[in-house]
Amino acid sequence: MPEHGIGQSIASEVRPDGHHAARIRSITMCQPSTRSSVAPSRSPMRPEEPFRDHGDRRREIGMDAYDERTAMSAQELLDRASGLLGEGRHEAAVALVDAVLRSAPTSIPALVLHARCSLRAGAVRRARDTAVEASRMARGSQLAAVREILAECDRALSNNRLEEARTALRAKDPELAARLLRDIPQRQAADDFADSVRGYIAGRRLSGDALDTVLEWLLREELDQADDAVQRLDFVAARTAVDRARELDGRGSHTAYLEALIILRSIHSRPARSTQDLQTAVAELRRAAGLADRAAASTEFRQRALQLRRAVDAVLRRAEAAACRQCADALIARHNRLVETYTGRAISPFEASNARRSWAALGAEVARARRQCPAGSEEGRRLADLAAAIDNVQRQLRGNV
Known part of the structure; x- marks a missing residue:
């Protein structure tokens, strides 16, 4: 039978359920061709197992184009890999970049994209190693892309070290935190925030806003929980969260603002039934006024703190008058x-x-x-x-x- 006829016979004998009929195998074996049009045979399957198209996996990871169009240029593969990376499909993107690197291991665009894929997948060290490899070979116009990915890797390493240092500080281990910060890449050493954290660990006097920035970072769980509890009018939970923040470091403007707000809202929510209650309320409100003043020194909280101070003053005047009357x-x-x-x-x-x-x-x-x-x-x-x-x-x- 002519070769064209074999192809027609095979096409006509594939059943809709994906299994090949026995007759297909007999035709293929009896009619060899010097230029076979039959797809390579797959691994044997049990008769009861449904046919699984292994091309699905290739399409899943973005390799179908490479397998089917091997003539596709490296740039086209890298463009597709970039698209997959943008969709969050890191594994698929890496598979395409690896395909390029197998044939062109010194391709700077491929190395840069490989580093970016690793970075997005959270493998920061591997990403930086790849970026460093690219930097040794990059020339001319390639240098800008390599420097950019190296800077991204260094920022990621810096952030990782900062988070590890934060964990150490929350565990009240400043010595470990200081050692971790020494591992930040040199090009990140002048970073203002990292420098503020180093100053905080060393006990240096920081400006109000610099200290607030460090404490927002250090106490973010407690401050977020307190903010959320205040919104729900759950002052017990808010007070608990603020107390935890104060145990770590109570100097922040955010902590002062929240504490003043909690005092004011708590007094609003409970009636004073005795002279002692009123005197306690007056003392708490005076403390809240001081806390609001401290928060007002912050750039971020100034307006809210000034408004809070006015509200505290109004309640304080009424409480003082009532306390004086009862007394x-x-x-x-x-x-x-x-x-x-x-x-x-x-x-x-x-x-x-x-x-x-x-x-x-x-x-x-x-x-x-x-x-x-x-x-x-x-x-x-x-x-x-x-x-x-x-x-x-x-x-x-x-x-x-």
Whole structure:
């Protein structure tokens, strides 16, 4: 049978399910051709196993074009590999680049692309080794691409070392962190951030913004958790996250801002039921005001911190007024009880001594309260009147000695 006829017979005998009929094999064996048109035989398969086109794997990794069109230029293969890399198919891209390098091992574009594939796959050391190999052979216009990929590799190595140093710092091992940073490639040694981290480890005084940048990097988990908890109005979780950040380093503007915000929101969410509650709230709000001022020194948090400080001040004024009012009421009530106890009857020298001590202690508390309350406020005037009444009683008691 002519060769053309064999091809027709084979084509007509392939079943839709992908299996070859027995007759195909007999025709192929009985009608050899000096220029075979039959595809190379595949490895034997069990009769019950469905036919698997091994070309699927080649297409999967991008090799079908190379196998089927071996005349495709190296540049076309590299272009296809670049496309595959852009799609995130690192294995497929590397397979095409390797095919080029097998026939042209000194191809600078192929070496550069191979380094980039390794870099995208996370094999930074391998990527840099390939880039260094390319740099030894690159000439002329090729140098720019090689320098670019070398810089990318060095940045990736720097980032890896920084992350390892960060882990060491979080484990409170600054010596290990310092050793890891010494491994950063020389061309990255002048990097501002890496230099700030070195300064932080060495205990050098950093500018406010430089310190904030380092602490944002070091405490990102805790700060993210606190931000998220504040958005959910979960102040317990927010406080827990901020406390963890403070255990590592509480100097950052972000930490100060969050802590001030948590204090303000927490006070809003809980009513003050006693003088002690109000006094505690006043103390916390004063601390929040200081924290807001510290955060306002930061470029990033300045506007938010100033707005927060205004909100804190407004609540603080109300809390201070309420605390002064409750304090004045309580002190006046104590004075009146003492008056009821000791006046209107003769008292013994022993009772007179007790009375003097009681009013002296009350007078000291009134003096402290007056320092906390604005002199021109209603509560300030009431406390001033109370102080005068206590002085009058004490003079009378001294006259009875």
